[in-house]
Amino acid sequence: MRLILTRTGAALAISTLTCFLPIQPASAQTYIIGSTGFPSTIRVAIRQNNAFGEPDPRGPIIYVSTINFDQYCQDVLPNEWYPTWPIASLEAGAIAVKMFGWYHHLHPVTVGGFTFDVDNTVNFQLFRAQSDQDQTNQAYQNTRNLAYVMPDKTIFELNYRAGYENNPNWQYRNAQKMSQWGSQYWAALGRTPLQILEFYYVNRMLVTIPGVGKG
Amino acid sequence: MIMSYFPVQKYKILIAASIFVTSMLASANGLLVHGALASETKPIVTPPKQSDQTTIPPSGYVPVLPDPHYGMLRVKVLDGRTLKPLPDAEIVLLETEKRYRTDKLGLTPWIKAPVLRSARFRFLVNELHGQLTLISYKNGYRDSIHMGVRMNDGSPTKTTIWQYKIDPTADTRVEPVLYQEPYHRLWLIKLADRFRRPSQLGEGYEHP
Numbered sequence: 001m002r003l004i005l006t007r008t009g010a011a012l013a014i015s016t017l018t019c020f021l022p023i024q025p026a027s028a029q030t031y032i033i034g035s036t037g038f039p040s041t042i043r044v045a046i047r048q049n050n051a052f053g054e055p056d057p058r059g060p061i062i063y064v065s066t067i068n069f070d071q072y073c074q075d076v077l078p079n080e081w082y083p084t085w086p087i088a089s090l091e092a093g094a095i096a097v098k099m100f101g102w103y104h105h106l107h108p109v110t111v112g113g114f115t116f117d118v119d120n121t122v123n124f125q126l127f128r129a130q131s132d133q134d135q136t137n138q139a140y141q142n143t144r145n146l147a148y149v150m151p152d153k154t155i156f157e158l159n160y161r162a163g164y165e166n167n168p169n170w171q172y173r174n175a176q177k178m179s180q181w182g183s184q185y186w187a188a189l190g191r192t193p194l195q196i197l198e199f200y201y202v203n204r205m206l207v208t209i210p211g212v213g214k215g
Numbered sequence: 216m217i218m219s220y221f222p223v224q225k226y227k228i229l230i231a232a233s234i235f236v237t238s239m240l241a242s243a244n245g246l247l248v249h250g251a252l253a254s255e256t257k258p259i260v261t262p263p264k265q266s267d268q269t270t271i272p273p274s275g276y277v278p279v280l281p282d283p284h285y286g287m288l289r290v291k292v293l294d295g296r297t298l299k300p301l302p303d304a305e306i307v308l309l310e311t312e313k314r315y316r317t318d319k320l321g322l323t324p325w326i327k328a329p330v331l332r333s334a335r336f337r338f339l340v341n342e343l344h345g346q347l348t349l350i351s352y353k354n355g356y357r358d359s360i361h362m363g364v365r366m367n368d369g370s371p372t373k374t375t376i377w378q379y380k381i382d383p384t385a386d387t388r389v390e391p392v393l394y395q396e397p398y399h400r401l402w403l404i405k406l407a408d409r410f411r412r413p414s415q416l417g418e419g420y421e422h423p
Contacts, residue, residue, distance in 0.1 A: 054397050082343055082401055084367045126400060130291070130375035133367075162404045180401060 031106050033153040038212045039069040039105045044127055045116035057121040064116045067129075069105070070215070073098050074132040074140050076125045080160075081180060083133045089180075089187035090139035092196040095148050095206075096178055098140070099158040100125060102147075106155065141215025147207050148197050158201065173200050284345075287371040288328040288364070292321045292351050295377035295392075304353040304378065330366045343402045344368070350391075351376045357389060363396040 044067050048059035067075075073094065081093035104124060105117045118124035150156055163169040163179025168186065172179040178200040186196045194206050292304040300321025307314050310331060315323040330345035345366035351359045356378040364374050374396070381389055 052397075053393075053395055079400065082399060083372075084344075084370050122400065130293070133373055134371050162401055164408075165405065 030154045033147050033149050033155060033207055034210050036106065036155065038209055039102055041066050042069050042072045042101055042105050042118060043067075043108065043116040044072065045111070045114055045119040047119055047121055055119075055121045057119075057123045061112055061114045061116075061119070064114050069101065070140070070144070071132075072127065073101060074137050075129055076101070076127050077136040077140055078131055078133040079126040079128055081136065082184070083135045085184045086187035087135070087139055087142075088191060088193050088196060089183040090136055091143045091193035092178065092183045092187070093160075093180065094136070094140040094143045095146055095193065095197065096158040096160050097125060098143075099148055099155065100160075103155055103157040137215075143193065144215045145209055145212045147209050148201065148204055149207055151203065151205055153207060156204075160200075168199075173202065176201055284330040284368050285327050286330050286345070286366050286368055288326045288347070288366065289371070289373050290315070290317070290323045290326070290349060290351075291373065291375045292317050292353070292359075293375060293377050294356075295379040301353055301356070301378055304351050304356075304376075306376070307350045307352070309348040309350065325371070328366060328372075330368045343399055346396075349374070349376060351378055353378055356380055357386075358391040360391050360393045361396065362393065363398070365396060365399065 044065050045061045046063055046065055047055045047057065048062055050056040050059065076097050077090070077094055080097060081090055083090075101118060108115055108117050110116075118127070120127040147155070148158060158178065159176070160178040160180055161172060163172055163181040165181045166185060167179075167181065169179030169182035172182060178197070182200065183196050186199060191199075197204070197206065288308075290306050292301040292306070293299065294301055300317070300319070302317055302319045302321060304317045304321070305314055306317065306323055308326065308328060310329060313326075315326060317323055328347060331347065332345045345368065346362075347364040347366055349361040349364055351361070357380075359376050359378045361374065361376050364372070366372055377392075377394070379392060
């Protein structure tokens with residue numbers, strides 16, 4: 001009885017105190033551009049293939065491969081974006097692919113005893129080793145030193161979906177996701193990669209990554 | 216005053232009438248193209264000019280057989296286990312039946328290769344890329360068949376073939392290795408959307 005009273009009293013005192021303090025909700029650790037190093041490698045979980053020889057998003061993980069981060073981005077981009085699209089669309093895609101990979105590099109997961117950053121399926125981004133193409137490599141190298149972040153420079157997950165062809169895909173802007181077909185639509189109209197990113201990710205900003213050069 | 220007013224009105228009426236007739240003709244022509252009025256009036260068919268034959272239609276589909284498009288292709292051959300380049304492997308491009316050899320870096324020269332888009336899906340969803348088939352041969356290695364190599368129209372394409380060394384103790388039955396390169400996911404999504412009912416939610420407006 002005495003213990004309960006003490007606890008109640010302490011709780012009351014704390015609640016009285018917090019009335020006068022600014023509210024700081026508990027949150028996961030955030031990573032800021034400038035104080036977070038550019039990743040050199042990324043851990044990619046390789047999932048078992050399905051009957052058609054394609055990695056199965058629900059298949060068991062066979063092993064985890066550590067891959068050069070630049071190479072990872074270059075082997076993802078032609079599988080996510082279409083290599084013959086305008087360069088502005090590919091550059092917007094290159095920034096999205098890189099920021100998505102970087103975010104998950106900072107937030108690894110453990111599944112089935114394997115700790116990894118991303119897997120090689122559409123659970124994260126579609127990765128096929130040795131599938132890089134010249135046009136998409138060029139787009140990645142052009143934007144390698146750029147990051148698209150929150151106003152306080154926090155690295156966040158730039159998500160994207162296919163969307164619809166010949167359409168600006170406004171609904172994806174509302175969902176804070178880039179539409180890939182939408183990026184192609186805007187690039188064909190002459191928009192820059194920054195304008196495309198600003199259309200889909202509202203209230204974010206483009207910054208230069210300190211110490212990271214173009215390829 | 217009255218004399219000067221009427222000619223102006225007359226011209227205005229004439230201009231309006233000519234615009235109306237022109238727009239009607241244009242819309243009828245548009246319908247003729249789509250076949251809606253084909254049974255009612257006979258369209259005037261003019262033979263296409265030489266330059267018109269390579270014009271890309273609004274659908275984006277370019278029939279490949281009479282006028283194939285080409286892209287540049289370079290093949291890299293690697294040892295599937297050591298991931299080191301394989302020199303002196305012979306690559307056969309089945310669609311042209313031409314043969315190429317890899318250099319010290321395991322690379323073929325740049326090959327002018329046709330962009331062949333399957334006619335199966337022509338009227339449903341146009342394929343975004345052409346597809347080719349390659350076979351790689353090298354003594355001491357399993358033959359490697361590489362199907363569905365994505366050929367991008369008008370831009371260079373790189374692809375990699377993995378060959379596996381034959382181990383006489385372990386490989387008792389030596390047969391070719393097949394790798395089927397998948398369709399691009401953007402095209403697969405497009406194909407699925409083509410037949411989706413409004414009630415069947417996918418990547419729709421309701422859930423972007």
